[in-house]
Amino acid sequence: MIEFHLDAHSGVAPYLQLIHQVRQALRLDLLSEGDQLPTVKDVVGRLAINPNTVLKAYRELEYEGLVAARPGLGTFVTGTLGDSSPAAIAPLRRELQRWLAKARRTGLDDESIEALMLTTFRSATEGEENIA
Amino acid sequence: MIWLTWRQFRAQTIAAAGLLAILAIAFAVTGPQLAHLYDTTVATCHAQHDCSIAVGTFQAEDSFLQDLVRLVMLAGPALIGMFWGAPLIARELEAGTQRLAWMQSVTRFRWLAVKLGLAGLASMAVAGLLSLMVTWWSGPFDRFGAGRLDPAIFSERGIVPIGYAAFAFALGVMAGLLIRHTVPAMAVTLAVFAAVQAAFELKIRFHLIPPVRVASALNMAWVTETGSGGPAGPGSLYIGIQPNLPGAWIGSSQVTTAAGSTSLGPVPSSCGPNATYSACTATIARMHLRQVIVYQPGSRFWALQWYETAIYLALALALAGFCVWWVRRRVS
Amino acid sequence: MTAVLKAQGLGRRYRRRWALSDCTLDIPAGQVVGLVGPNGAGKTTLLHLAAGLLQPTTGTIEVLGDRPPASPAQLARVGFVAQDSPTYSGLSVADHLRLGAHLNPGWDAAMASDRIERLGLDPRQRAGKMSGGQRAQLALTLALAKKPELLLLDEPVASLDPLARREFLQGLMEAVVDQGLTVVLSSHLVADLERVCDYLIVLVASRVQIAGEVEHLRATHHLLTGPRRDPARLPEDQHVISASHTDRQTTLTVRTEAPIHDPAWVVSPVGLEDLVLAYMSRTAADARRPELEVQR
Numbered sequence A: 001m002i003e004f005h006l007d008a009h010s011g012v013a014p015y016l017q018l019i020h021q022v023r024q025a026l027r028l029d030l031l032s033e034g035d036q037l038p039t040v041k042d043v044v045g046r047l048a049i050n051p052n053t054v055l056k057a058y059r060e061l062e063y064e065g066l067v068a069a070r071p072g073l074g075t076f077v078t079g080t081l082g083d084s085s086p087a088a089i090a091p092l093r094r095e096l097q098r099w100l101a102k103a104r105r106t107g108l109d110d111e112s113i114e115a116l117m118l119t120t121f122r123s124a125t126e127g128e129e130n131i132a
Numbered sequence B: 001m002i003w004l005t006w007r008q009f010r011a012q013t014i015a016a017a018g019l020l021a022i023l024a025i026a027f028a029v030t031g032p033q034l035a036h037l038y039d040t041t042v043a044t045c046h047a048q049h050d051c052s053i054a055v056g057t058f059q060a061e062d063s064f065l066q067d068l069v070r071l072v073m074l075a076g077p078a079l080i081g082m083f084w085g086a087p088l089i090a091r092e093l094e095a096g097t098q099r100l101a102w103m104q105s106v107t108r109f110r111w112l113a114v115k116l117g118l119a120g121l122a123s124m125a126v127a128g129l130l131s132l133m134v135t136w137w138s139g140p141f142d143r144f145g146a147g148r149l150d151p152a153i154f155s156e157r158g159i160v161p162i163g164y165a166a167f168a169f170a171l172g173v174m175a176g177l178l179i180r181h182t183v184p185a186m187a188v189t190l191a192v193f194a195a196v197q198a199a200f201e202l203k204i205r206f207h208l209i210p211p212v213r214v215a216s217a218l219n220m221a222w223v224t225e226t227g228s229g230g231p232a233g234p235g236s237l238y239i240g241i242q243p244n245l246p247g248a249w250i251g252s253s254q255v256t257t258a259a260g261s262t263s264l265g266p267v268p269s270s271c272g273p274n275a276t277y278s279a280c281t282a283t284i285a286r287m288h289l290r291q292v293i294v295y296q297p298g299s300r301f302w303a304l305q306w307y308e309t310a311i312y313l314a315l316a317l318a319l320a321g322f323c324v325w326w327v328r329r330r331v332s
Numbered sequence C: 001m002t003a004v005l006k007a008q009g010l011g012r013r014y015r016r017r018w019a020l021s022d023c024t025l026d027i028p029a030g031q032v033v034g035l036v037g038p039n040g041a042g043k044t045t046l047l048h049l050a051a052g053l054l055q056p057t058t059g060t061i062e063v064l065g066d067r068p069p070a071s072p073a074q075l076a077r078v079g080f081v082a083q084d085s086p087t088y089s090g091l092s093v094a095d096h097l098r099l100g101a102h103l104n105p106g107w108d109a110a111m112a113s114d115r116i117e118r119l120g121l122d123p124r125q126r127a128g129k130m131s132g133g134q135r136a137q138l139a140l141t142l143a144l145a146k147k148p149e150l151l152l153l154d155e156p157v158a159s160l161d162p163l164a165r166r167e168f169l170q171g172l173m174e175a176v177v178d179q180g181l182t183v184v185l186s187s188h189l190v191a192d193l194e195r196v197c198d199y200l201i202v203l204v205a206s207r208v209q210i211a212g213e214v215e216h217l218r219a220t221h222h223l224l225t226g227p228r229r230d231p232a233r234l235p236e237d238q239h240v241i242s243a244s245h246t247d248r249q250t251t252l253t254v255r256t257e258a259p260i261h262d263p264a265w266v267v268s269p270v271g272l273e274d275l276v277l278a279y280m281s282r283t284a285a286d287a288r289r290p291e292l293e294v295q296r
Helices: A014-027 A040-047 A051-063 A086-105 A110-131 B002-042 B051-059 B063-095 B108-143 B160-179 B182-207 B277-285 B298-330 C043-051 C072-077 C093-103 C109-119 C132-145 C162-179 C190-194 C214-220 C272-280
Strands: A067-070 A074-077 B212-217 B223-228 B237-241 B249-256 B290-296 C003-014 C017-028 C032-036 C058-063 C078-081 C150-153 C182-187 C199-204 C207-213 C221-227 C239-245 C249-255 C266-269
Touching: A014 A051, A040 A051, A040 C162, A051 A067, A051 C162, A086 A110, B002 B051, B002 B063, B002 B108, B002 C093, B063 B108, B063 B160, B063 B182, B108 B160, B108 B298, B160 B182, B160 B298, B182 B298, B223 B277, B237 B249, B290 B298, C003 C043, C017 C043, C017 C182, C017 C199, C017 C207, C032 C043, C032 C190, C043 C058, C043 C078, C043 C150, C043 C182, C072 C078, C078 C132, C093 C109, C093 C132, C109 C132, C132 C150, C132 C162, C162 C182, C182 C190, C190 C272, C199 C214, C199 C272, C207 C214, C207 C272, C214 C221, C214 C272, C221 C272, C239 C272, C249 C272
Parallel strands: C032 C182, C032 C199, C078 C150, C150 C182
Antiparallel strands: A067 A074, B212 B290, B223 B237, B249 B290, C003 C017, C003 C058, C199 C207, C221 C249, C221 C266, C239 C249
């Protein structure tokens, strides 16, 4: 069984952090199909957070098809994150390296590059969320 | 609620029970001896013409225990008020625990009524038992002088200690409730209780039942002194008397003329500076003076006890009622 | 959802000073409500009014459908732990549990002793000899074991060290899961409440400044930074909570339901602590004008 942790000062909403940690665990093979997620009471008893936060995270994961709640038994992993095969990643990585070289040639330093990447990524994700 | 009251009151109850037990043992050991001693020395003293010696010796018996009894009976009700009454609510208010008690599923009325009722009854029971034992043990001592009506003795016998304890307790609870701090409440309880006690002893008790007023011819055996400086001025006659009415509580005694005036006229020549006592008294005997004595007869002991106890109990009930009303309306 | 606590124009005065004024609230069931504000803002007064320890001077308050304290039956449905967790210093832990058993009809003795055991409290130890954290846990156990529907806690973690604080909140959240409680807890520090609350009430200078679900508050409050501008010239639907200016730049905290279109502003989210601080730093005149109550 995995254990959650919470970064109270990261600015990321707690339920999103929980979702992220489940997805990480799936990616790193710490969770497989059929494993049980910690009960709401366990999570809340460890992290001292609102139970509705945990419920929201688990509902979201269920909506994404990654887990399923079985009444009286708990919440269990049902799906996998199958969309990250090495073959799909390699061309993306090459494209990113080309873009980085281009950014360096225009004179941007490391910090500016990082800031540009982060703000673009954030506004893009928010845009996706608003549409979704 | 009964369990909680007992648990909070446990230490005080045990202390009181311990004190009662110790006194009971002391009384049981010395009491019968005292009664026997009285019967053999004082009761027969008239035949042997040594009453003053017999009485004096007897009154010195068990003097430590006598003093202890006097102290316990004098201080008892006040201590009950200070240590049982004042902390009852004040300690809860000081610690904030009333917010714990009042959030249990019990109304404030029930909370206070049970506490007041049980602790109040306990106070009265302790006072009653104490008074019972002391009244029995002191029986032989109380037969001298004004007997049980003597103010110093009256408040330590019979049923009035029950009234005192109830009143002091209710007074303490009210002081604690209004002042909200234990130590100042104890001080206020002591002061007010002492004031009320003093008022009763000095003024009120004598008039609870209209006293007996007897006017009769001057009994020369009761005259204790003569001289000048009477009511009419420096040159007027003054006669002092000490009535001997066994068991009675003398309020006032006065010598008056046959017409009833307290002004006895000028000092007669036979009572002047160079006169002899017998000549003076002989002259006074011929003046047909009268004496007016206002007193409470010893037979009224129990009537006075009942009246006084009833008043104190009524006061206690009124104070307790006020406390219940106040707690429900005014306290957080 | 049924409202667990409803207040309408509620006010309470002590001699001359109004400790709470014009308080209108509608707290739904099943949430953990944080009541935050500086010392003296009226948090304790509001909780005492809800618990029935105080009577209102003006306005009305209804808890679980009744005016408190309506009856022993209603008292049984509301649990309250006052500031500094008062306990009887001369009574042991076991005595306190017996107290609860005798005075509460709905007492769950098994749950109470189970909780005491799990917390590691010695039943024979007197409350006066326990640490602050232990006394807080004992007081919480007493409040929980009578199985209330609403739990009111007045600054429960204010005087606790960080470990005791964490343990207290852990136990509280477990109880919320187990018993389906509605909880109202007050604090003068938002940091204490952020983790556990999903509904927030900000109380400053005896008035409710803002009240609403935490998610909604986060979504509707924004930090705007941009060139110097007069806050009065903003659109109607953007309410300025706090403003600060330099000679070139203006920083505003605003509340608005609509998105912000003006490109001159850089819009950032406002953390809960900064949000509360913004409300706390309003001028006295603004503070008397309550923000419209934010519903779900």
